[in-house]
Amino acid sequence: MTNPITEYTESGILELYILGELTPAEAEEVEQMATQHPAIRQELEVIQENLAQYALAHAVAPPxxxxxxxxxxxxxxxxxxxxxxxxxxxxxxxxxxxxxxxxxxxxxxxxxxxxxxxxxxxxxxxxxxxxxxxxxxxxxxxxxxxxxxxxxxxxxxxxxxxxxxxxxxxxxxxxxxxxxxxxxxxxxxxxxxxxxxxxxxxxx
The missing domain is CATH 2.60.120.10 (Jelly Rolls)
Structure with missing residues (x-):
């Protein structure tokens, strides 16, 4: 049986939250889930760090x-x-x-x-x-x-x-x-x- 927390973290909603693509209601849900479940909070931190590293690696300096x-x-x-x-x-x-x-x-x-x-x-x-x-x-x-x-x-x-x-x-x-x-x-x-x-x- 699939772990509901794992299913939630693999759904893509956390990435959309970090990117600011969720509705206010969806964002509030993610924040509540992160408060209640340390695994979700930790996954959010990992996603944010990975996106930051990706941005730095692909940043193009202006002329x-x-x-x-x-x-x-x-x-x-x-x-x-x-x-x-x-x-x-x-x-x-x-x-x-x-x-x-x-x-x-x-x-x-x-x-x-x-x-x-x-x-x-x-x-x-x-x-x-x-x-x-x-x-x-x-x-x-x-x-x-x-x-x-x-x-x-x-x-x-x-x-x-x-x-x-x-x-x-x-x-x-x-x-x-x-x-x-x-x-x-x-x-x-x-x-x-x-x-x-x-x-x-x-x-x-």
């Missing part, structure tokens, strides 16, 4: 750019909320000069904090069509492809090499580069100091 952009967006919104006026930023082009962005590059709050290991971004302007930021790249930026926006940047400090399709582009302070659409590209820092750039993404 450094996604994390940095998210943090930069939060920072920018906080600055606007605290009274920073929305700025009109000059569009980057082949005639742009570092001095065109001195107003933002010289701000003491728009600097690279200590301890950054990959990428740091400070947004300085946003419209639905154009996002402009100051970015510090410590080591490299892995392959990206843009289909719906142009990426342009102007090197402020440091040097880097851009691999854009089959081409290698060597950039130093004052150099401007526009990434072609639909072209895989990556950036490698070639200086001892981080490569600091003004970067702009313009919707197509």
């Amino acid at each position: 450094a750019l996604a994390k940095s952009l998210f943090l930069a967006t939060v920072d920018y919104l906080e600055r606007l909320k605290n009274g920073e006026p929305a700025a009109t930023i000059p569009l980057l082009n082949e005639h742009s000069r570092v001095t065109d962005y001195a107003e933002w590059l010289n701000r003491p709050d728009l600097t690279l904090p200590p301890g950054v290991k990959d990428l740091h971004i400070k947004i300085i302007g946003y419209t639905p069509e154009v996002t402009t930021a100051i970015a510090w790249l410590i080591d490299e930026a892995t392959n990206e492809v843009h289909h719906n926006e142009y990426e342009r940047f102007l090197v402020v400090e440091g040097t880097c090499t851009v691999t854009s399709g089959p081409d290698l582009i060597y950039l130093k302070p004052g150099d401007y580069y526009a990434v072609p659409l639909h072209t895989p590209h990556a950036i490698e820092v070639t200086s001892e100091v981080p490569c600091k750039v003004v970067i702009q993404r313009v919707a197509v």
